[in-house]
Amino acid sequence: xxxxxxxxxxxxxxxxxxxxxxxxxxxxxxxxxxxxxxxxxxxxxxxxxxxxxxxxxxxxxxxxxxxxxxxxxxxxxxxxxxxxxxxxxxxxxxxxxxxxxxxxxxxxxxxxxxxxxxxxxxxxxxxxxxxxxxxxxxxxxxxxxxxxxxxxxxxxxxxxxxxxxxxxxxxxxxxxxxxxxxxxxxxxxxxxxxxxxxxxxxxxxxxxxxxx
Amino acid sequence: xxxxxxxxxxxxxxxxxxxxxxxxxxxxxxxxxxxxxxxxxxxxxxxxxxxxxxxxxxxxxxxxxxxxxxxxxxxxxxxxxxxxxxxxxxxxxxxxxxxxxxxxxxxxxxxxxxxxxxxxxxxxxxxxxxxxxxxxxxxxxxxxxxxxxxxxxxxxxxxxxxxxxxxxxxxxxxxxxxxxxxxxxxxxxxxxxxxxxxxxxxxxxxxxxxxxxxxxxxxxxxxxxxxxxxx
Numbered sequence: 001x002x003x004x005x006x007x008x009x010x011x012x013x014x015x016x017x018x019x020x021x022x023x024x025x026x027x028x029x030x031x032x033x034x035x036x037x038x039x040x041x042x043x044x045x046x047x048x049x050x051x052x053x054x055x056x057x058x059x060x061x062x063x064x065x066x067x068x069x070x071x072x073x074x075x076x077x078x079x080x081x082x083x084x085x086x087x088x089x090x091x092x093x094x095x096x097x098x099x100x101x102x103x104x105x106x107x108x109x110x111x112x113x114x115x116x117x118x119x120x121x122x123x124x125x126x127x128x129x130x131x132x133x134x135x136x137x138x139x140x141x142x143x144x145x146x147x148x149x150x151x152x153x154x155x156x157x158x159x160x161x162x163x164x165x166x167x168x169x170x171x172x173x174x175x176x177x178x179x180x181x182x183x184x185x186x187x188x189x190x191x192x193x194x195x196x197x198x199x200x201x202x203x204x205x206x207x208x209x210x211x212x
Numbered sequence: 213x214x215x216x217x218x219x220x221x222x223x224x225x226x227x228x229x230x231x232x233x234x235x236x237x238x239x240x241x242x243x244x245x246x247x248x249x250x251x252x253x254x255x256x257x258x259x260x261x262x263x264x265x266x267x268x269x270x271x272x273x274x275x276x277x278x279x280x281x282x283x284x285x286x287x288x289x290x291x292x293x294x295x296x297x298x299x300x301x302x303x304x305x306x307x308x309x310x311x312x313x314x315x316x317x318x319x320x321x322x323x324x325x326x327x328x329x330x331x332x333x334x335x336x337x338x339x340x341x342x343x344x345x346x347x348x349x350x351x352x353x354x355x356x357x358x359x360x361x362x363x364x365x366x367x368x369x370x371x372x373x374x375x376x377x378x379x380x381x382x383x384x385x386x387x388x389x390x391x392x393x394x395x396x397x398x399x400x401x402x403x404x405x406x407x408x409x410x411x412x413x414x415x416x417x418x419x420x421x422x423x424x425x426x427x428x429x430x431x432x433x434x435x436x437x438x439x440x441x442x443x
Binding site: 006007010011012013014015016017018021022029030032033036038039040046047048049050051052053054055056057058060061062063064065066067068069074077078079080081082083085086087090094095102103105106117118119121122123177179185186187188189190192 | 229234253256261277278303306317341404415
């Protein structure tokens with residue numbers, strides 16, 4: 001298939017999809033035009049193998065989405081901060097999901113030592129986790145170590161999420177739920193991570209990060 | 213901690229909607245494996261997507277669905293109002309990885325009419341941390357002030373700003389060293405601008421002239437090969 005054919009394919013498939021969707025769910029497009037009330041904010045990896053709405057079996061209108069390289073959150077990243085602010089404060093989503101996955105190229109890059117230009121500062125949080133958990137990661141097989149780093153990255157993302165006042169406030173006032181997931185690219189299955197923490201940690205966080 | 217009946221109802225509802233997700237996921241896996249038993253085995257070997265899609269976080273515009281593409285076919289970045297600010301490390305990392313490492317053939321910027329981000333940028337309201345992000349859209353307005361001011365109908369002006377914002381994002385993608393150098397060596401990727409119409413579910417190609425835009429930006433932004441790892 002030539003390069004132009006590939007693009008034409010996507011545009012043609014869109015026509016088919018629009019016709020099919022309109023037939024199966026006649027009310028969907030008119031409803032969508034009126035506004036969005038998604039229940040889920042999804043923060044995941046850009047990886048082509050992790051299409052959130054498809055793998056969740058959901059429809060347009062269900063999931064607000066931010067996807068970046070290796071589902072990394074940086075405290076000062078304006079892009080993800082704007083997404084979280086809009087989804088939690090303005091759209092009032094009920095769940096925030098951070099989803100990591102197996103076979104992640106960003107995780108693999110951070111486990112290696114090759115210079116990658118502009119990607120290096122972006123992947124820095126992964127290297128920081130590698131440093132913090134060096135002994136554990138070195139004791140594992142390469143595949144296990146990649147999975148472990150992907151899990152640590154999700155936990156770190158949740159930690160950063162809970163440092164944002166907009167999130168703390170929504171958890172407190174209306175029971176916003178936060179979830180960590182790992183997606184297994186080789187089986188298509190989503191696995192929830194255990195993200196419980198001691199009560200003390202939650203209290204300390206409120207003192208340190210809650211603002212008025 | 214004691215919970216009020218209201219809180220208990222909310223918690224139960226949240227638990228149910230959470231469980232539904234995993235149930236749906238299992239169904240999707242079963243359907244995929246039934247039609248192609250090796251579907252996930254192939255994905256586990258790696259990704260070779262042809263497309264990078266940069267679109268809005270809006271829940272009504274799911275990338276794979278609107279393009280009719282399957283898992284493995286499109287690399288995706290979504291942010292508020294599909295912006296490509298040249299100093300945003302997040303989107304710049306995505307473009308760099310997709311072009312230099314995955315060697316995508318097409319980069320699509322997809323905006324959509326009724327975009328809340330673009331609407332907010334047309335409104336004199338202080339939105340806190342969203343202000344600096346959305347200011348990029350106000351800058352697009354300033355660049356096309358004459359054209360936009362001539363449109364008297366509010367919806368038509370809003371729609372045109374959605375389109376111009378997409379075109380500006382395309383331009384910012386073409387400014388990157390990754391895109392310029394890859395195109396020089398391989399004749400790809402090509403950058404495209406689309407708008408999704410929520411009311412009918414259809415994509416509209418804005419026919420961004422990639423070659424012409426590339427020539428145009430090169431006078432000032434040209435970054436030929438030499439420093440391999442630049443952005």
